Amino acid sequence: MPLRERINDAQQEPINDSFGLELGKPGLAGNLIDDIGFCDVQRGLVVNDTILRSDLRTQPGAKPSGYGRQTYESPLFCTNLASNKWGGLLYLCAFVPQGGSVTWSQEVVPAEHQDIHTLLRDSERLPRHVAMIMDGNGRWAQDRGRVRIDGHREGMESVRSAVKTCSQLGIRYLTLYAFSIENWKRPVPEVRFLMSLLESYLEREVDELHANGVRIRTIGKTNALPKSVQRMLQTAMDRTRENTGLTLTLALSYGSRWDIARAVQVMAMDVRRGKLSPEDLTEETITQYLQTSYMPDPDLIVRTSGEMRLSNFLMWEAAYAEIYVTEQLWPDFRSRDLYRALSEYVVRERRFGKTSAQVAESSGESPRTTLERILHALR
Ligand code: FPP
Numbered sequence: 001m002p003l004r005e006r007i008n009d010a011q012q013e014p015i016n017d018s019f020g021l022e023l024g025k026p027g028l029a030g031n032l033i034d035d036i037g038f039c040d041v042q043r044g045l046v047v048n049d050t051i052l053r054s055d056l057r058t059q060p061g062a063k064p065s066g067y068g069r070q071t072y073e074s075p076l077f078c079t080n081l082a083s084n085k086w087g088g089l090l091y092l093c094a095f096v097p098q099g100g101s102v103t104w105s106q107e108v109v110p111a112e113h114q115d116i117h118t119l120l121r122d123s124e125r126l127p128r129h130v131a132m133i134m135d136g137n138g139r140w141a142q143d144r145g146r147v148r149i150d151g152h153r154e155g156m157e158s159v160r161s162a163v164k165t166c167s168q169l170g171i172r173y174l175t176l177y178a179f180s181i182e183n184w185k186r187p188v189p190e191v192r193f194l195m196s197l198l199e200s201y202l203e204r205e206v207d208e209l210h211a212n213g214v215r216i217r218t219i220g221k222t223n224a225l226p227k228s229v230q231r232m233l234q235t236a237m238d239r240t241r242e243n244t245g246l247t248l249t250l251a252l253s254y255g256s257r258w259d260i261a262r263a264v265q266v267m268a269m270d271v272r273r274g275k276l277s278p279e280d281l282t283e284e285t286i287t288q289y290l291q292t293s294y295m296p297d298p299d300l301i302v303r304t305s306g307e308m309r310l311s312n313f314l315m316w317e318a319a320y321a322e323i324y325v326t327e328q329l330w331p332d333f334r335s336r337d338l339y340r341a342l343s344e345y346v347v348r349e350r351r352f353g354k355t356s357a358q359v360a361e362s363s364g365e366s367p368r369t370t371l372e373r374i375l376h377a378l379r
Helices: 003-012 111-122 137-143 148-169 181-185 188-211 227-240 256-272 283-289 335-346 356-362 367-378
Strands: 031-039 045-047 078-080 089-096 102-104 129-133 173-180 215-219 247-254 300-303 322-325
Touching: 111 148, 111 335, 137 148, 148 173, 148 188, 148 335, 173 181, 173 188, 181 188, 181 247, 188 227, 188 247, 215 227, 247 256, 256 283, 300 335, 322 335
Parallel strands: 129 173, 129 300, 173 247, 215 247, 300 322
Antiparallel strands: 031 089, 045 102, 078 089
């Protein structure tokens, strides 16, 4: 029987809660709005802002483990988990009546990226903190005979993809250089457009980011941003404050020298007040006074568009960061490209001043073995 028919058939059957789901009333199902396909689902489906369930990753025939029951009060949906297994993956489809909405939670990864995704996620070598210099939006647009702002608009899609991929992989921190303190020198219409893009990002994305456990933070001279943007940022930060997934930091009106100078001023004031003594001004203290004090130093800095510079981004924090530069322009930089950057990162040897032999002694799997597995997965 064709798959779609099988699913429709399944819809007529009493709802099967053998996966531990407390599903909506049988027979309530509305339109099949999305034929989602074969996915390795670990966190479940989000229907009307509710994450249906986590840990759906199953072995054929096995019941998912660590799987709690949930009750759904919304009468708006009925979800059917068709138990068709296909290569160990679970086939999911969602039936949502008109007006309902479905988004995927963070762990649904397209089938073509499964191998590399799983390898990277399980490699135990992933960076804790990835920071990105998103460069080349203007050139991307110009190459296509379009206006610069089209490049920024397209760049938003790459932002979405980077956030989702990092979150899916379990990376703890992602910092995006969205607007530098020097960017205020750009033509006023471009600056205005970037601000409106930021507003629409917050307007459209915060629900989904929140549903996926993303915590939003900012660094930079944010009081220079338009008041409306400041308000939206504050709301987004307040709303996502308690989230424990990816910490997404937007560097806005940010400059590393600005932050260092600001930190030095505050430290000097604290010395004057007697809160600090000059001997306290150690590397650790300086780190604590920077706006980035809540995050670990970046392990990996990705820069698109081939430029070999830091451009006043996280200069103190990047002391031991691995740098990955790609010729690709930011709007072209999507999850596959991030997987490549991460694959390169996981096989680099980070010595932090030690010798190779010392590093090998203290680390587990050798970079070569990791490389072999990743190359195999990319093949
Ligand atoms: C650099 O490209 C990019 C920027 C100054 C802006 C980056 C902004 C976005 C990707 C969208 C907004 C982001 C968020 C997080 C809401 P460029 O214009 O300098 O490109 P060019 O070097 O080719 O001129």
